Amino acid sequence: MAKHTGNDKLKKHAVYVYSEEQLGYKFSETHPFNQKRLILTTDLLRKMNALSDQDIVIPRIATDDELLLAHDPRYVDIVKKASKGLMTSSQTESFGIGTEDTPIFPNMHEASARLVGGTLTAVDYVMENKALHALNLGGGLHHGFHGRASGFCIYNDSSVAIKYIQQKYKARVLYIDTDAHHGDGVQWSFYEDPDVCTISIHETGRYLFPGTGNVTERGSGLGYGTSFNLPIDAFTEDESFLDLYMTAFREIATHFKPDVIITQNGADAHYLDPLTHLYGTMKLYQEIPKLAHQLAHEFCDGKWIAVGGGGYDIWRVVPRAWSLLWMEMNDMELPQGKLPKEWLDQWQKDSPVQLIPTWMDPENLYEPIPRKEEITEKNKQVLDKALYHIRPHYEKE
């Protein structure tokens, strides 16, 4: 494939936005959102010789003006005060912080602004043609709202980044979210904006947080038809997930014609994830980035910014899933077989669970699902409903 030839030579292939300071986004020792997964992933990539110092770019901290592109000044002010220990939980609870999900921690403002800054760093590399693709695994905090924190997310790096792209680069953005939870914060930020298209594929809100992301949420006003939701059933497996993802992503990209693609790569749709009920395997994380990569080249001259997201099995799932994403971004052949022994040896002693020693999941990871066909059929209906308004109607009888 002659994807990266000619004048791309001066340009970096892809950059990896990362510093250990990103681990400062930490609620507590026991909180499920654990950025240790960044160390585990980075180390795995290094041991695969898939990541070198030249690939790494240090994330900057987002400025107040940048945060205010997508956040209410009163909210930012509260986060800053809480960050310095000047607020009690009862004063901040209505802003979604100081709760069990999103407790106050020292320097939470700086830590959150750094995750946003990382995504902005990624944006600048791609939009200024310094790299074709950029990855900020510390970002993807898709539940952050305009005026409050939600679902472990304080500032919403993707919302800020999209506003920033619109303002600075005047580009049309396609945002696609494959986290198992609905990408509500980003969706609501651009619900009325026809120049930003959001797609979220997630477990239905029947039980799972946040509960929104129904197929009928399509945007409003001028933005009607530019929000897409694919709520899939609990127990959905790889095949059906990928069928919806691939069909929707390609049809929507063709219809919307973006200038740049942002992918949110939460890795919590895996069977082993403790918070969700989808039955995905590593196959998902092999296939998801492939199509994003392909479509970015097809529609956007390669412009692809990828961020992290959820992922609560930080030992067995996230490092493998996110490594595959980076390797796909670099056109590396996706690995088969065993993980590097040195990585397994180094981390097994810290891990409370037995690590999975291979890139792909073992066969029989779980018991077969009794109602697989019906689940697949129901998901297919969701797909047809979600795309109904962009498909030529005469094809219907």
Added chain:
Amino acid sequence: MIVEQMMKTNVFTLQPSHSIKDAITLMQENKIRHLPITNEIGSVVGIVTDRDIKEAIPSYLMEDQNQDIYETKIKEIMTKNPIIGHPLDFVEEIATTFYDQQIGCLPIVSGGKLVGIVTETDLLYKYIELTGAHQPGSQIEVRVPNRPGTLFEVSKVFHDHKSNVLSVLVYPDLVNNENKILVFRVKTMNPLGIIEDIRKEGFDVLWPNIPGMTN
């Protein structure tokens, strides 16, 4: 909740002397399906729905399309003296009226004049709001024995976790009437600790089951 708190007060109306064509235009422009018909002093004298109109105009497939039909006056096709509601009615009450009478909308009348309208869609949306489903949260269903005090025992767990409960529904267990099902929407992304503690209290958490299977 009373009707006054949820009714739409900006109501599109026509008079009995308007034509079917007027009704079609008004309904299409405003994307509505129900039109109260009022007289010159603003009293409700009838109602016209999109269905009444469909029944009145000839099918496109028929040969002898009679264009005059569009000029027919509304009073010829409207339902006269429709069921009406009052701003002080309870929402639960009018929900029963919708169900029993199989109607799609209820004009709200006070002092003999039309003051608002409630449609089936409004009612459904209000119900969704009441269940808390429009706010970020996780849903937890608990099967409990049908005896006094269980709601307290379960909600104590939410209190201990400092979790904000967005809504609670109680309904009978269809399988076994010795039980009830409690449905909570809780403002948290991580309900695992709560679920574990409810189970420790000895209750069944139905979360989630393979569709159609019970555990």
